[in-house]
Amino acid sequence: MSEILFIDFAEVCSKIEELSGSIAITEIVSDFFKCLDDDELSIASHFIMGKVFPEWSPYEMGVGPGLLYEAAKLAYTVGKNEINDILRSTGDIGRTFQELSKRRTQQTLFVEKLTIKSVNASFVEIAKREGKGSQKMKIRLLADLFLQATPLEARYLARLVLEELRIGVGEGIVRDAIARAFEVDVRLVERALMITNDPGVVATFSRNYGNDGLESVELYPMRPVKMMLAQVAEGIEDALTQIPSPAIEWKFDGTRVQIHKYDGEIKIYSRKLENVTKSIPEIVAVVKREFVADSVILDGEVIAIDEDGKPRPFQDILRRFRRKYRVEEMQNLIPLHLHIFDILYLDGRTLIDLPLSERRQILEKIAVSGDAPIAEHYLVEDVSAIETIYNEAIDAGHEGVMVKNRDSRYTPGKRGKNWLKIKPLMETLDLVVVGGEWGEGRRANLIGSYTLACLDPERDKLLKIGRVGTGLTDEKLLEFTEIFSDLVIGEDGSEIVFKPAIVFELAYEEIQKSTKYDSGYALRFPRVIRLREDKSVEDADTIERVERLYKKRFE
Ligand code: AMP
Numbered sequence: 275m276s277e278i279l280f281i282d283f284a285e286v287c288s289k290i291e292e293l294s295g296s297i298a299i300t301e302i303v304s305d306f307f308k309c310l311d312d313d314e315l316s317i318a319s320h321f322i323m324g325k326v327f328p329e330w331s332p333y334e335m336g337v338g339p340g341l342l343y344e345a346a347k348l349a350y351t352v353g354k355n356e357i358n359d360i361l362r363s364t365g366d367i368g369r370t371f372q373e374l375s376k377r378r379t380q381q382t383l384f385v386e387k388l389t390i391k392s393v394n395a396s397f398v399e400i401a402k403r404e405g406k407g408s409q410k411m412k413i414r415l416l417a418d419l420f421l422q423a424t425p426l427e428a429r430y431l432a433r434l435v436l437e438e439l440r441i442g443v444g445e446g447i448v449r450d451a452i453a454r455a456f457e458v459d460v461r462l463v464e465r466a467l468m469i470t471n472d473p474g475v476v477a478t479f480s481r482n483y484g485n486d487g488l489e490s491v492e493l494y495p496m497r498p499v500k501m502m503l504a505q506v507a508e509g510i511e512d513a514l515t516q517i518p519s520p521a522i523e524w525k526f527d528g529t530r531v532q533i534h535k536y537d538g539e540i541k542i543y544s545r546k547l548e549n550v551t552k553s554i555p556e557i558v559a560v561v562k563r564e565f566v567a568d569s570v571i572l573d574g575e576v577i578a579i580d581e582d583g584k585p586r587p588f589q590d591i592l593r594r595f596r597r598k599y600r601v602e603e604m605q606n607l608i609p610l611h612l613h614i615f616d617i618l619y620l621d622g623r624t625l626i627d628l629p630l631s632e633r634r635q636i637l638e639k640i641a642v643s644g645d646a647p648i649a650e651h652y653l654v655e656d657v658s659a660i661e662t663i664y665n666e667a668i669d670a671g672h673e674g675v676m677v678k679n680r681d682s683r684y685t686p687g688k689r690g691k692n693w694l695k696i697k698p699l700m701e702t703l704d705l706v707v708v709g710g711e712w713g714e715g716r717r718a719n720l721i722g723s724y725t726l727a728c729l730d731p732e733r734d735k736l737l738k739i740g741r742v743g744t745g746l747t748d749e750k751l752l753e754f755t756e757i758f759s760d761l762v763i764g765e766d767g768s769e770i771v772f773k774p775a776i777v778f779e780l781a782y783e784e785i786q787k788s789t790k791y792d793s794g795y796a797l798r799f800p801r802v803i804r805l806r807e808d809k810s811v812e813d814a815d816t817i818e819r820v821e822r823l824y825k826k827r828f829e
Pocket of ligand 1: 503504523524525526527529530575615649676695
C-alpha cells in the first residue's frame with residue numbers, strides 16, 4: 275500500500291461535505307478506512323471526526339483561532355485586514371485558508387507532499403511546545419504546514435487544527451463505517467468505542483482480530499474513559515415510571531472525578547478527563563488509605579465543604595482543581611470531601627457490563643472500613659421514601675437525588691435513561707455558545723449578544739435556539755468578549771461565528787415553538803446564570819430535553 279496523502283483525506287472530506295444522508299457518508303468513510311494501513315487508520319479515524327488527537331491522549335494542540343491567524347500571516351505574508359476581508363466574504367475559516375493559499379504568490383519549490391502521517395507528526399510537534407516562547411514556535415510550525423498545503427488541503431487543515439471540521443461525521447458514522455469496512459458487529463464496535471475512547475484502536479482491532487478481538491477489549495487503568503451521564507427526570511413520579519425499582523443516591527453538589535490506581539500510583543481525572551491529581555493530594559491519600567485494590571477505576575464526586583460541612587459554591591472547587599502552586603495552603607482553606615458511587619474496573623477485570631447492583635457489592639467489598647468514602651445508596655421504591663431522601667439531600671446543601679437503574683450496565687459517555695437526576699424546579703438549560711454580535715454605541719467594542727444552541731447527538735449537530743444579551747453587566751460583557759475573541763472562526767457584518775467550546779447555563783421564562791432557529795424552538799427572556807467551565811460541548815442539553823420541557827407546559 276502506498277502512503278496515503280493528506281490530499282486524499284481532504285478530497286474525502288470535500289465529497290462528504292456535499293452529501294447529507296448518513297448512509298452515503300458512512301459508505302465513503304468506510305471505503306476510505308479500507309485503503310489505510312494500521313497507523314493511518316489510527317490517525318484518520320479521529321481526524322475524520324475533527325479530532326486532532328484521541329480523547330485520552332495527553333497531547334493538546336493549544337491552538338485557537340488567534341494563533342492560527344498568526345500562522346496565516348506568516349505563511350501567506352498577509353495582514354490581519356486582508357484575512358478579515360476574506361473571512362467576511364467566505365464566512366468560514368476553512369474557505370478563508372483555501373482562498374489565502376490560492377492567492378499565494380510566492381511558491382515554494384520542491385515541497386514534500388503532505389501525508390496523513392506527516393501531518394499527524396507535525397501536530398505532535400506543535401502540541402509538545404509548551405511554556406516560554408512556545409507560541410512563536412507553534413506559529414512557525416503551523417506556517418510550515420500551510421506552506422506545504424495545496425488550497426484544498428489548507429481548507430481542511432485549518433478546520434482540523436481548530437477541531438472544527440464540521441463535515442457531519444460523528445462517532446455514530448465512524449462506528450457504522452468501521453463495522454461495514456471490516457465486517458464486524460456494530461454493537462461490539464460501539465462497546466469497544468465506549469471502553470477505549472479511541473476509534474483508531476477499535477478500527478485496527480476490528481480489521482486484525484474481528485469480533486473476537488472486539489469482545490476481548492478491556493479498560494486500562496491510567497487511561498481515562500468517558501463518564502456515564504444522567505438525564506433529567508421531571509420529578510419523582512416521572513423517575514419511578516421510568517425506573518420502577520431504583521437505587522437512590524444524593525446528587526452531590528461538587529465536581530466529577532474518575533480515579534485510577536495502578537501499581538501503587540494514583541491518577542485522578544476531571545469531568546473533562548484532565549489529569550488533576552497534583553491539585554488534590556488529600557483525595558489521593560484517602561483513596562490509598564480507604565480502598566484495597568492493586569488496580570482499580572472508581573467514579574465519584576468531590577465536594578468542597580465549609581465550616582458546617584455544607585458544600586461550598588462551585589467556584590471554590592475550581593480554585594482547588596486549577597491550582598498548581600501553594601496546593602497545601604489551599605487544602606486548609608478549601609477542604610475537599612470524596613463520595614465514590616461506582617467502580618468500573620478491579621484487578622484486571624472490566625466491570626462495566628455487570629449490573630449496578632453487582633458493581634456496588636464489589637465496591638463495598640474493597641472498602642477498608644465503614645469510613646470509606648462511599649456514597650449512601652438506598653434501595654427504595656415508593657415516592658415518599660424517595661422524597662425524604664431528596665429533602666435530606668437539599669437540606670444538606672446538595673442538588674437533589676440520582677435515581678439509578680439497579681440492573682443497568684455502566685455506559686461510558688452515554689446519557690441514557692438508566693441514571694436520572696432530580697433537581698428542584700427552575701429548570702435551566704446548558705447551551706453551547708455558537709455565535710455572537712458586536713454591540714452598538716457605547717458597547718461597540720463588546721460582543722453584545724450571544725447565539726445559543728442545543729445538541730442533536732443523533733445527527734452530531736448543534737441546533738440554534740436563541741440569543742441572549744440584555745441583562746449582562748458591562749463587566750460580564752467585557753469578560754466574555756475577552757474569552758470569545760479567541761474563538762472567532764467566521765464573521766459576517768456584525769455577526770460572529772464562534773468555535774463551539776463554551777457552555778452557558780441559562781434561565782428563561784418559557785420555551786416557544788419558532789421557525790427562526792433551526793431547532794424549531796426559541797427561549798423567551800433568556801438570562802445567563804453562569805459560564806459552565808466544567809462542561810464541554812458534549813455535555814450541553816439536547817434537543818430531546820428541550821422538546822420535553824416544551825411539552826411539559828401542556829401537561
Ligand atoms: P449534571 O451535571 O446536572 O448533568 O448532573 C450529573 C452530574 O451529577 C454527574 O456528572 C456528577 O458529577 C454529579 N453527581 C453528583 N452525585 C452523583 C451521584 N450520586 N451519582 C452520579 N452522579 C452524581
